[in-house]
Each structure stands twice: as structure tokens, then as C-alpha cells.
Amino acid sequence: MRPALPLGALVRGHTCVRTTTSITTFRRPLATMAPGLVDGAAAPASLPIAAGMAAAPVAAPTKSSSHVMHRHLGVMPLKAIRAEGCYIYGENRRFLDACGGAAVVSVGHGDKRMIAALTEQLNSVNYVHSGNWATDCSEELAEVLCAEANERGGDFARAYFALGGSEAVESAVKLARQHFVEKGELQRTNFIGRDQGFNGNTLGCLALGGHKGRRKHFEPMLASGAFHKVSPCYAYRHQKEGESEAEYVARLETELEAKFQELGPETVAAFCAETVVGATTGCVPAVKGYFQACRRVCDRHGALFILDEVMSGMGRTGTLHAWEQEGVIPDIFTVAKGISGGYAPLSAVLASRKVIEPIERGSKVFVSGFTFQSYSCGTRAGLEVQKILKSDRLVERCAEMGVFLEAELHRCLDDHPNVGNIRGRGLFWGVEFVADKGTKEPFSPKVGLSSRVVDDAISKGVVMYTGSGTADGVAGDHILICPPYTITREQLTEVVETLRAALDDVLAQI
């Protein structure tokens, strides 16, 4: 195993670049990382010199003098100069963006239509407070979102616009609670989430989700009395040998029912799950029938059924909403990331008529609100993304390219002794690494395998997204491939072949 990179030392293969402020290392000292404790962030990569490009000045790295609280305090990330289509341009080379941040970039970087729309919005109305002011773009986007969800069988009445995924999930939880308060069911204070689920990084979202690494330090500050967990639906690790999908679903349904009974079914406000689990276990879709089973349990006890599509929603899985592939319609669902494709912060909570009606009949006021609620540039970006998704048939493209990506992943990686599982939907795929394919034993967290694979891939010019704690919240490694919807077949092949090469190169070093 490679030793930790000491600050102040120049290690083979790790070049350094002079920034505007100081000489800093662009390499994360991996072995010092606490695995599973970052926001699934891919590691800052080394910056090799691409053919035909001038060499960056090389000097002994010093402690980063940045005043930004970067994700790793000892290391400067690469500097982004420009981004266009599927590429991000650093100071002296370009990188193929195979993850769009954390599945954020949908219509591609630097789309001229997006920039034109936002420039127009900046020149008319930017920030106004949603207490007094409405804007055409927010009205229109809400109308489009509800209409689209309703064309898919829903009965959605309202969209609540916030900035990020955490704000959306916090709002969904509060909305579910207020729904029952207004109905007079004050005893419904319990929420059921899932182990290994991730619903955001605020304390409320961490309480709802179940990723050990991210919760660890903050457990004493989480409202554990109101938030409870059941097992995830994660077939690769938890479906038993010889157990059919139907039997696995039945087992999970029984567990969820038992959790309702344990809490008292009349005390449960909602069950919440990511339709396709994102960063914590790496693009894990549920097995067939699972969400219908969850919906049945919720309906049986009058609890709300909330789906979190912050990461998986808005086309990424090959349908506009990931829930379309599950044969269920949620009472509330959240979207973010792809909804505005990174052009402006935006998240949304879609609420069905059933959820809203008691509030409309009652106080009429949802007791929550954020400064940038219904932020005009956010909703304008969301509206423009909707137009581009339609005009460029990008959701359909996600589905088509997903079939190709899946085949490429299997072609390149099925025979690899350390690739345990390949899973995903559309342009949302995870590859899970294992030390032993037979036992599914993960690598030791000390190896920092997935971060190193992503680092190596970035050094080869392709950006992926790292994840750890895959197996149990602490051990386990995966990478995510979730590129802009505009990626080509050739680029996908480059991504997959780079992944294979990076994995092999890292494994050769440990």
C-alpha cells in the first residue's frame, strides 16, 4: 500500500502547480482520509502533463494557503477555468466529466441557451422575496412539473421551490408533519428512513438518512426519537442466496410492517427512501415490486410515502422521474441537482393534492420558508432545462445511452476479479469494488480504494465520483458514473476503459 503523502514532500507521480496564492499540492494524501466521511467527493487529482501542453512549474508542495474550507484541508483542488459540454477545462488540460459533480450536470456545461436564459433573468428580476412577489418563471415551472408528474399518473398540486437537496428533504419532512397536524393526527411524529440511505447533510436529513460515516460525529445532535430505520433494498449484499426477488421483497415488507407495529402504526407520519440510492451505496435500484410493497404498508397505516429523487430524478434514470419505473406514485417527492443542471441552485418538493388539502382547508400557511424560496434564477434555469430536455430528447437519450453504458461496463469489467457488482439505470451507474469476489469482502477502508481509483482516472483525464462505506457504512468502495445527458458513445467507452485502467493501476500499487 502506498504511504500517506506527507505535506512538504514531493512524491513520485504527483506534480504540483503554482496557484495564484501559493504553491500547493494538488494531490490528496489518501491514506490520511477517514473513509466514508466526505460527501462522496472525488479526490482532487494529480495533474499530469497532457501531450502537447506546456509543463506546469513543479515545486515542492507546501501546506495549502487557501482560505477556502475545501473538502480536504491540506490539499488544493484543481482550478476550473471553463466548462463546456462534457468537458471541464483546468489550467493546462481538459477533463471528460463522467459524473457532473454528483449527478448535477444534466444538459451539459456551458449550454448557450441556458446562459442566455439566465442572462435575461438577471436583467429583469433576480432576487425578490416570495412572501410578496411571484415571478412568471416560478409559476410556469411549477405548472410544468405538476403537469408532467400528473401525465404519469400523479395528482400533484403544488411545487415548493428551495435551493438544495437538503432544503427540499427538510421541507418534505416538515410538510408531511404539518399535513397530519392540520388533519388533527398530532400523534404522527415518526419518520422511517433506511440504513445506508442519504437524504442530505443537514441534521434533519442526517437523522432521516442512515449512513454511519456521515452521521457518526453528529449522532448526539440528531433527533433519534423521531427518525427510525429499516434495511435498504440492496440485492447484491442483502438478498440471500437462493432467495427469489419476490421472497426478498416479502422479507423487506415484513420488516417495514414490523417497524410500523413497533412504533405504533398510528404514530408514523411517513416512510422516505431514495428511489435509486445515490452516493452512499452507489446507484442501487430496488428489486422489482419493492416500492409497491412499501406503498402498501404506508397505505395500510395511513402514512405518507415520500421518494427522494434529489440525485436520481429529472431524467437521469431514463425516465423523467425514477418512480415511473417502480409502478408507484409517491405522495411527496423531492428533486434537485439535474432539475437545473448546475446552472443555478434549485430543488423542488412536489406535493400531491392529498397532502396539500388539509393545509389548504386549514391554516393555509406551510410553516416553513427560506430566504431564496422560489428563487427566480433557479426556477428560470429549471424551466430552461425542461425545454432543452424536450427539444433535444435528452431523457430518451439517457435511456438509450444507459443501455450502451451498461453493455460497456459489463464488457470491460465483468471479468475483473475486484469488480463485485455493476448496477444502475439510464446514465446513473455504480461499480462496486471488492477484495474477494466470492465472499464479497470489501477492501479495508484504510486503502481508500475508490478515492484512489477516481484520483487515477482524473490523472488520465476522466472525472468520476468516489464513494466509500458502500458495504456497511464504513467499509466498501464504489465509483459513480453519472455524466451529462449529452455524452456520446465514444466518450462513454473512454470513461469505461479509463476506469478499468485506473483500477488496474491502483491495484498494482497496493
Place this chain on the structure above:
Amino acid sequence: MRPALPLGALVRGHTCVRTTTSITTFRRPLATMAPGLVDGAAAPASLPIAAGMAAAPVAAPTKSSSHVMHRHLGVMPLKAIRAEGCYIYGENRRFLDACGGAAVVSVGHGDKRMIAALTEQLNSVNYVHSGNWATDCSEELAEVLCAEANERGGDFARAYFALGGSEAVESAVKLARQHFVEKGELQRTNFIGRDQGFNGNTLGCLALGGHKGRRKHFEPMLASGAFHKVSPCYAYRHQKEGESEAEYVARLETELEAKFQELGPETVAAFCAETVVGATTGCVPAVKGYFQACRRVCDRHGALFILDEVMSGMGRTGTLHAWEQEGVIPDIFTVAKGISGGYAPLSAVLASRKVIEPIERGSKVFVSGFTFQSYSCGTRAGLEVQKILKSDRLVERCAEMGVFLEAELHRCLDDHPNVGNIRGRGLFWGVEFVADKGTKEPFSPKVGLSSRVVDDAISKGVVMYTGSGTADGVAGDHILICPPYTITREQLTEVVETLRAALDDVLAQI
């Protein structure tokens, strides 16, 4: 008292306007509002016909058909078409913006320099993930923010950039906790906030803050075991008759010390307070010496001292940071709103070297992160606001105009039988209404006084910010005046005289 406005009825004085989607009422049915339960949002106002402007079509209002989850579900806010300087333009008249949303707009609306900077940023780099990528604007803004705070006596090492105030406060709390985890002081799990304080609307922020109305529905979902409260420093209501400021401070210091002792001083991670309380009690500054006393208690027991300047920071009080006027330097402080002036979502957590060092020496990774952490358009907006604050001397202007505004408020309102208290700093002022000036008895929450005053002021062309629950979290009314820093003396006089007229007009109706 005016009766509730039934949907479907046309009430005297309330006109309606045809929107793009349907006929909706632009008037909030005030008496149906649950006081204290909105995010201090000023009410959507009626839209009287300004002189010389064409009358809007009047029709019987119907239920709002908007799909946006507006702050009141039965009523459409006014539609904003354009905003420039201190004015927001509706469909057929302009409104003087005397609150900038909730103290958000700092350099004014539609500033061409801001728009040019953001347009340039959109055309270079918009969204990239902070795990892999740095941007010049984030680096530069962090450098400027730390340098400025350090010129004022601080020793700030890092700025953490998020989107909204809630994300910032959540991050500050998590950072304080991780600081102690890395120091090995795992027992420090308790946080002390203040009654009537507001630190944001996520469940973690609601747990830290202490506004009854906003917490009420969600109490069962708050981590009450970790978050505790002491009294606010709110002289108008809580300084006893005959008690000197020094005695009042001593009493509050004793209370805070007692809270530390009750919890076990070694278990307290941090005390957190708004330097000037914002929306919940209406621009209430502390009395002289109070924050020095709080700092003393924290220092005595090794707890961190956190100041929340989400609303009061970045020049609004007449100094760049509100804490400059208190003779203290916090270990961590949060800013938002004015930092980017509404041009893009941005908040920041400034952390002192003392807070960061155990993490830099330890795991090096702050175990938190958001999708839009270090968002380039946000930090670019923040950087441009900094430039404009300096070039246009806007912080100094806040101080100067604040002196004028204070004098105008006293001139126009001191003799009013229902104006209990006028308090604030810079361009951040609150006016508290009372039913009885002698007893300080508030109006019944059923009256919805402050919302109605704001509604009336908007009908007169001036937008202010409403607040209720001022006295005890449920009863009590105030309005906030917190305009763009560019407001003129003439405009301030118009604001204050409109407030007087609106107050009198509303009182005549009840």
C-alpha cells in the same frame, strides 16, 4: 376588526388582477392567518390603482390556481417584472423596497456591475463540484473575508461557502462539534441558543433557535436533548424597571453560567446567538457589555462562541460585521443575505484558526458538504458585492443613513400611542407595536396587526417586512425596515411617513 376574506368574494378595497393562468386574489385573508407561523413574510398586498395608471381588470377572485406552494396557499403574491435600485416594478406600478426581502438586498437591485460580473461567470465556469475543483472567485472571496475579519482583530483561517443561512448555521454547529471530536472532547454535545432567536428553518436550526411559532409543529422532530436555551437580551421587554444595563447584563451572565452548570460545563460545545436579533423580535441589538459577558462564560468553560450574522452582517448595521460594535470576536460566525445581496445564493461560515487547527492536525476533512458548496456564481457575486461596498462606501453609508433613519422614526412615531419601541442599528430597524404603551401589552395575535400594516404600506407603494410573535413567540407585532444600502434620505422619509399612515389606517379599521 375586519372579517376574514372569504375566497370567492370581492371585498371592499381589495382588487384583483388577471394573471397568466387564472383570476386570483392578490390579498391575503389576514384573519385566517396563524400569527407567528410564517417566515416573517410580509403579506401579499392589495394592488390599488396608482394615479395615471390603467385600472387592472377587476373580477370576483377565485381560488388561486397557482401550482407554486406560495407562503399563503389561497393568495397570489404580486408579480415582479423588474427591479432596479430601491424599486421593484409590479405589473402596473412600482414599489419602494424598504426591506430588500428579509434584509437581503444590499447594493440595490439590478446593479449593472453585478449583472456584468455574473454574466462573465456564467460564460466561464458555473457549476463544478468543490471536491475536485477550485475557482478563482471562491479563493479570492475567502481571502478577502478572512483578511477583513482579521483587520478587525480576528484570527480567521477559513471560509466555508454554502447557499443559504440555514446551511451556514447547520455547518457552524457541525464544525463546532467536529472541532471537539478532533480534540478528543467527545462529551461536548450540547449547544445553547436563545429563546426568541431564529437561526434558520431546517430542523437543526429550529432546534438551536427558540421561536415558539416556528418550532411548534415540529417540536417532536427536534433534537431537544442537545439544544438548550437561555433568555434573549431584549431590553424593551426584559430589562426590569430600575435595573441598570450593567445589572441586566449581570443577570443574563448569571443565567448563562447557570445553564452551563446545569448541563455540565465540560459538555457544552458552543453558545450561539444572533448579534442583532433579526426577524423574530425585530432588529433587537444587545445592551452594552452583554456579548462580552457571554464570551467570558464560554471562555471560562472552553466552549465556542458563535455569532449568527446571517441577517445582520455584511455592512447592514453600519460596520461590516455587527460584532465589531460589541467588543468581542467570535470563534465562528455566519453570514448570508447581504453577502451576495440577492444576486446569487451564498452564505459563509468564517472559522478562526483555533477552531480549524484540531481538524487540520487531525482528520483534515470536515465531515459535511453540500452539492453547491463553494458555488462559483455565489462567490463571484459575493466578491463583486465586496468591491461595490468599498468603491461606493456603502458600509459607511449604512451608518450615516442609519442615523437619519433613526431620527425620522423617532420624529414620526415617538408620539404614537401604539408604537412601543424603536430599535436597530445602521439600516436595520424594528418598530414594535403594542396595544398599551404603559403595560407593553401586545395586540391579540388574531388581529394580525403587523401583517396588515405591511399590507397597507404595500398598497401605498412601500414594501416592509412583517413579524409577529415579537413579545413571547406567539403574541406581539413588529415591522422591519432594512432597505438596500443605497436608499436616499428622501426615500427613508417616504418609508417612515408611509409606515405612520399605514399604521393609522389599519388601526382605524380594527
